[in-house]
Amino acid sequence: MGVGAGLVAGGCASVTGAAPAAGSGVANMKTAPLQTVRVGFIGVGARGSGHVGDYLKLDGVEVKAICDIHEPAAAAAKARAEKAGKPAPELYTKGPEDYRRMLERTDLDMVVIATPWELHAPQAVAAMKAGKHAFTEVPAALTVDECWELVDTSERTRRHCMMLENVCYGREELMVLNMCRMGVFGDLLHGEASYIHELRGQMNQVERGTGSWRTLHYAKRNGNLYPTHGLGPVAQYMSINRGDRFDYLSSVASPALGRAAFAKAKFPPDHKWNRIATWNCGDMNTTIVKTALGRSLMIQWDETSPRPYSRLNLIQGTKGTFAGFPNRLAIEGKTPNTHAWVEGDALKPYFEEFDHPLWKRMSEAAKGGGHGGMDFIMNWRIAYCLRNGEPLDQDVYDAASWSVIGPLSEKSVANRSASVDVPDFTRGRWKTTPPLGIVS
Ligand SMILES: NC(=O)c1ccc[n+]([C@@H]2O[C@H](COP(=O)([O-])OP(=O)(O)OC[C@H]3O[C@@H](n4cnc5c(N)ncnc54)[C@H](O)[C@@H]3O)[C@@H](O)[C@H]2O)c1
Numbered sequence: 175m176g177v178g179a180g181l182v183a184g185g186c187a188s189v190t191g192a193a194p195a196a197g198s199g200v201a202n203m204k205t206a207p208l209q210t211v212r213v214g215f216i217g218v219g220a221r222g223s224g225h226v227g228d229y230l231k232l233d234g235v236e237v238k239a240i241c242d243i244h245e246p247a248a249a250a251a252k253a254r255a256e257k258a259g260k261p262a263p264e265l266y267t268k269g270p271e272d273y274r275r276m277l278e279r280t281d282l283d284m285v286v287i288a289t290p291w292e293l294h295a296p297q298a299v300a301a302m303k304a305g306k307h308a309f310t311e312v313p314a315a316l317t318v319d320e321c322w323e324l325v326d327t328s329e330r331t332r333r334h335c336m337m338l339e340n341v342c343y344g345r346e347e348l349m350v351l352n353m354c355r356m357g358v359f360g361d362l363l364h365g366e367a368s369y370i371h372e373l374r375g376q377m378n379q380v381e382r383g384t385g386s387w388r389t390l391h392y393a394k395r396n397g398n399l400y401p402t403h404g405l406g407p408v409a410q411y412m413s414i415n416r417g418d419r420f421d422y423l424s425s426v427a428s429p430a431l432g433r434a435a436f437a438k439a440k441f442p443p444d445h446k447w448n449r450i451a452t453w454n455c456g457d458m459n460t461t462i463v464k465t466a467l468g469r470s471l472m473i474q475w476d477e478t479s480p481r482p483y484s485r486l487n488l489i490q491g492t493k494g495t496f497a498g499f500p501n502r503l504a505i506e507g508k509t510p511n512t513h514a515w516v517e518g519d520a521l522k523p524y525f526e527e528f529d530h531p532l533w534k535r536m537s538e539a540a541k542g543g544g545h546g547g548m549d550f551i552m553n554w555r556i557a558y559c560l561r562n563g564e565p566l567d568q569d570v571y572d573a574a575s576w577s578v579i580g581p582l583s584e585k586s587v588a589n590r591s592a593s594v595d596v597p598d599f600t601r602g603r604w605k606t607t608p609p610l611g612i613v614s
Pocket residue numbers: 216217218219220221222241242243244247269270271273288289290291293311312313338339340382383384545
């Protein structure tokens with residue numbers, strides 16, 4: 175259903191002060207079906223190379239071009255294509271701006287961007303302006319202005335801009351979305367989302383790799399720098415941008431101790447990590463959000479502390495609650511007792527009853543895929559939607575409103591946790607855009 179065009183703009187001006195984009199909305203935007211989806215990649219390091227592997231497996235997809243400033247990474251991706259018996263993609267390795275030369279190609283439908291964070295928005299904007307659908311790794315943008323630029327560009331160019339929030343395609347997340355749509359939890363009240371993942375070891379990547387560039391963000395900034403993994407699914411449960419929206423937030427940070435301690439313990443005194451005078455980013459950030467419908471949401475982020483992995487993945491309604499890590503469920507009239515969780519093996523019948531149709535259809539094919547299969551299902555689904563001219567499951571409004579928690583949490587932390595308004599990137603269309611459906 176193409177509901178984007180013709181909806182009434184809400185009249186909420188861009189916080190950049192610029193006039194709202196002239197284009198109509200892109201929620202549920204359909205584009206002409208593509209018999210073959212021709213893909214280019216910018217950044218094929220740890221993450222991008224995994225995406226290349228997925229797209230090489232997909233029917234009706236051609237991997238045409240690969241750009242990376244690190245020639246060996248690009249060459250490895252090319253070798254992977256050849257090993258898979260596919261035509262060799264053309265390589266673009268002539269420096270940080272060479273992706274623009276790749277974008278001049280007329281035989282690319284979409285571009286997958288898996289570069290360091292600060293490059294996502296500029297590269298996605300350039301891709302859309304060159305007529306390609308843009309698929310960017312998380313977070314999609316680092317500033318409020320960049321979020322608006324993504325929205326404005328997607329609306330003006332009528333190109334998709336999707337953030338690759340793979341966690342939305344996890345088994346539990348899809349099942350809980352299904353349960354929310356079935357009304358199992360009643361009216362939704364509260365959610366909890368996090369990315370708690372001890373990644374101090376990435377600091378061992380000094381010259382290249384994730385640690386070499388992410389570490390500098392922890393030194394400079396202070397907020398929730400990586401909000402979207404836990405948040406994306408919970409935002410979908412709550413139909414954010416499709417019936418509700420984030421209204422305002424407040425954020426608090428713990429002391430920043432873990433990175434400095436790790437540097438001192440693991441590296442010589444004159445090492446570049448030990449020459450960082452101040453580590454600004456609080457090890458644990460806690461941000462609370464109020465939605466337009468009055469629901470509450472807690473988002474946490476900690477990639478530093480010695481603490482077991484969690485995305486929290488909690489949704490609470492008037493009839494019940496699901497919580498993740500470990501999975502737990504309590505539903506009035508369905509589980510034996512709402513004062514105690516159903517967990518472990520006792521959850522099996524609930525998975526059988528509520529597993530999402532997309533998971534049921536794709537879990538076998540996704541076996542062995544990255545992050546428990548969610549990466550493959552996401553990439554399969556993108557190719558499916560483009561080949562069939564279907565709207566994507568995540569749009570530019572999701573990319574902007576999930577990513578903007580980063581810069582807005584920084585603003586709140588810097589101002590004694592003062593409440594900060596979250597822009598309405600949909601310009602009022604959240605009121606009329608239908609919730610994300612269940613794909614059968
Ligand atoms: N969704 C997930 O589960 C998940 C998992 C890991 C990483 N990520 C995200 O993926 C992105 C990439 O992370 P990574 O771990 O692969 O980092 P990485 O450092 O391993 O890879 C980044 C690649 O980008 C290349 N690059 C840098 N500047 C470039 C430019 N101007 N043009 C072309 N290539 C350029 C680098 O040479 C490198 O090969 C990050 O945004 C990260 O947060 C997401």
